[in-house]
Amino acid sequence: MSRIVSSLIGPRVPAAELQSHTARYLTPTLIFMAARIMLLISIFLPYWHMELDAPQYPNGLFLTAHVNHLSGDVKEIDGLNHYIGMRPLGEAAAFERAASIWVIIAMVLLVEGAAFVHSRWAVLLALPAVTFPVAFIADLYFWMRTFGLSLDPDAPLSSSVKPFVPTVIGEGGIGQFKTYAEFGSGYWFAVACAGLTIVGFYFHRRAYKPLFDRIRQSRLMAGGAP
Amino acid sequence: MERPKQSRGRLTGMAALLCAAAATGVMVCEADAQQEGRRRRGGQQEARPIEITPDQVAQLTRIANERKLNVDDLLSAAKTFMPSGKHDEYVLFSSGGQSGQVYAIGVPSMRMLRSIAVFTPESWQGYGFAGMNDPVHESLKINGHPVLWGDTHHPALSETAGEYDGEFLFIGDKANARVAVINLRDWETKQIVKNPLTISDHGAAFVTPNTDYVIEGGQYATVLGYGYAPIEEYKKHYRGMVTLWKFDRAKGKIDTDKSFAMELPPYWQDLADAGKGASDGYFFINSFNVEMATGGVERGNPPFEAGASKRDMDYLHIVDWKKAEQVFKAGKFDTINGFPVISLATSIAEGLLHFAPEPKSPHGVDVTPCGKYMVVAGKLDPHVTVYSMEKIKRAIETKNYSTTDEYGVPVLDFDAVKEVQVELGLGPLHTQFDDKGYAYTSLFLDSAVARWSLGGDYAKLHKEQPWKLITKTSVHYNIGHLSAAEGDTVSPDGRFLISMSKWSVDRFLPTGPLLPQNFQLLDIGEPGTAMPVIYDMPFPVGEPHYCQMIKADKLKTWTVYPEVGFNPHTMRLDPNSPRKGDEGVTREGNKVLVKMTSIRSHFKPEHVEVNEGDLVTWRIVSLETTMDATHGFCIGGYNINLSLEPGEYTEFSFIADRPGTYPFYCTEFCSALHLEMMGYLHVKPKSGVVGPVYGPVSGK
Helix, strand or coil, rough: HHHHHHHHHCCCCCHHHHHHHHHHHHHHHHHHHHHHHHHHHHHCCCCCEEEECCHHHEEEEEEECCCEEEEEEHHHHHHHHHHHHHCCCCHCCCCHHHHHHHHHHHHHHHHHHHHHHCCCCCHHHHHHHHHHHHHHHHHHHHHHHHHHHHCCCCCCCCCCCCCCCCCCCCEEECEEEEEEECCHHHHHHHHHHHHHHHHHHHHHHHHHHHHHHHHHHHHHHHHCCC | CCCEEEEEHHHHHHHHHHHHHHHHHHHHHHHHHHHHHCCCCCCCCCCCCCCCCHHHHHHHHHHHHHHCCCCHHHHHHHHHHCCCCCCCEEEEEEECCCCCCCCEEECCEEEEEEEEECCCCCCCEEECCEEEHHHHHHHHEEEECCCCCEEEEEEEEEEEEEEEEEEEEEECCCCCCEEEEEECCEEEEEEEEEEECCCEEEEEEEECCCCEEEEEECCCCCCCCCCCCCCCHHHHCCCEEEEEEEEEEECCEEEEEEEEEEEEECCCCEEEEEECHHHHEEEEEEECCCCCCCHHHHHHCCCCHHHCCCCEEEEEEEEEEHHHHHHHHHHCEEEECCEEECHHHHHHCCCCCEEEEEEECCCCCCCCCCCEEEECCCCCCCCEEEEEHHHHHHHCCCCCEEEECCCEEEEECCHHHEEEEEECCCCCEEEEEEECEEEEECCCCCEEEEEECHHHHHHHHHCCCCCCEEEEEEECEEEEEEEECCCCCCCEEEEEEEEEEEECCCCEEEEECCCCCCEEEECCCCCCCCCEEEEEEEEECCCCCCEEEEHHCCCCCCCCCCCEEEEECEEEEECCCCCCCCCEEEECCCEEECCCCCEECCEEECCEECCCCCEEEEEEEEEECCCCEEEEEECCCCEEEEEECCCEHHHHEECCCCCCEEEEEEECCCCCCCCCCCCEEEEEECCCEEEEEEECCCCC
């Protein structure tokens, strides 16, 4: 049993080794810590912005998505969307927004776990945090597409505006509106977290791989099972 | 051999650096996000210094010659033209005279910005078109009777420490002795108080430097409290008055319970102004007809115009209002028509009221920015007379009286209180001030604005001789009031001055026998003799009196109501406002309650069915939160029209006594589907008989 556990979490670092190569073992831990901080900070920052410009809105309309809420001119945009039969934005990704904080905390804990797991399984723990930015954009696209393609056929303007897929990033347009969408700082923090986690794994591997190999070697030499 | 301690130190350092980097990142990004959130793509271009090419000069010259414009005209155009999307620097709040309203105009473009309904129902603003028991109509009643117009005279912006604070605007109705309170958050009238003592007034509204009180001076003496006495008993029973309305800034309303009046002799009190700085605690009122002429041209008596102009001197009223407030609080007052009035005898005994002689039938009394001088314009005297507050105070202390009037009011010695008299021209009326030590006086008969230099502390602001006429600019024609930028505050801005010319004669295309008034903009930015008229604006809605010009950035205007369901009458969220999802029609006996929401481009519900004779209460709210997304709501045939500004809630009621099918619709073009924003009020006839139906008749 303990062998399974130890093969999962990998070898512990002998105290003497830690004492003599502190930097080597602490570096991945600190990088993971920085990654976790990035991800936590991202909760408070906008992930995505969209600006909608039209002649009668000289200051533009703005939509901002945080992981757990939408802000900006949501009401006005919903009001306009009703003309083309698009459902209110608040109905999109309701589950994701409700779960987002817990999911992020879980990812933070998993990355924290990765710092303590000194085997290749650590990669598995960090995988959610690494893929999170991609998952976010995929989910955003999914909802935009779903909403854009399922317009109410009985809406006032449904004869003039056909179902469409709104632009997730970059310039788009609908009716007299031009839309500009881009990632917000929170998203870049999440990307930074993913990046740091990957960098962390370089140092993680550099620190623990030799240790792991040495132990396996010694086991083999002792004639035990690998 | 590693040196762990040192290495650990390095690591701790690294960790701290990382955290710091992260934190900096957060701050930078946060700032980014805030900008990002409101950044406008391809936003406004920054103004750069221009250069006019020779080609453009040629083009400009050609246009000017074609249009017969001279260089001064071109400069005037450059000073006043406001390109699309640029905002004026000042807002002029003008009385609208007999229209009963207030008008806001941008300066220097002189573009009319909007009207504010005050004493006259106004349908665009839905002011007074909300069925029975409309609070607007209630506020317009006098002794139970609707009085549906007013003669607005003098607007007064609220002040803090003698500066306009941009929060409230007060205005008096001369015809009916009323004072209105307008809140400059939403530019709507919030309160109208009727003076319980007098039918008509003139000296309203003027505020004390911190807007503790709104001053309403009377004009034509009557028997106070709407009483009656034959004109033969004029001296005995007729009286003038001044009312001090206590303003409760937190509530945004006049507190009538803490307000009081002072009885005055039956001279005709005219304009007023509150002291400030050196004269804080006092206010001043002019008077004419100290002759107490009673007219009767039809009986062979001299008409009022002659009788009231006989004497060479009238009386400047000097009122110590801070002392009067103490007297009022001490309960030393009588009650007329339920309203506290400090009697003339008490005023004299307590030293609240002094007179100073002033030349012949004066009109305006204007306090200089520092409060040291009072400028009285003689109307029938070519001078302005400047009084010194220091001298007035000394004369009061030393009881330097030349006489007392018929009612026992002490009259200060003219020479003891006069600082100087400056000869300006014919028909001086009102005076305003700038930041360069100049005063500006309107000359009615000369049809001119006079610029003259102040003395005393002001002498160091200019290079002129003190107390001297510098220049006059002709205006067109018959100027009444004038208004310089913040020109009656403790710190005038100079720059612009409005001449409120009462006759326009040939200035505009003729518009039938009734011609517009003429608001003329003068550039007073340069010292010395240059003071050109740079714009004429026809004012076509009434004969305005005074106006005040406030720096636009002092106004903290709401562009949408702060919450959906906001009631402008109570200035708070209304618990009765329907919410989205609450809509419907309910009935209790013959009482029907309609809860309606409006948003582009529909009302909900769209059908309201009632029976003939039902009492219908209709609660309607705009769910809009976007600037300028205003809806109207009218029921044709029932005299109902509302303006539903974003977030606004209104309740109205009516008796559905006219059966039929009444379309209701949005009266403010709100959206591409505005015409579709309608519904039907179905009033089912009692008889059950359907009215006339035209069209193809069934059967053979």
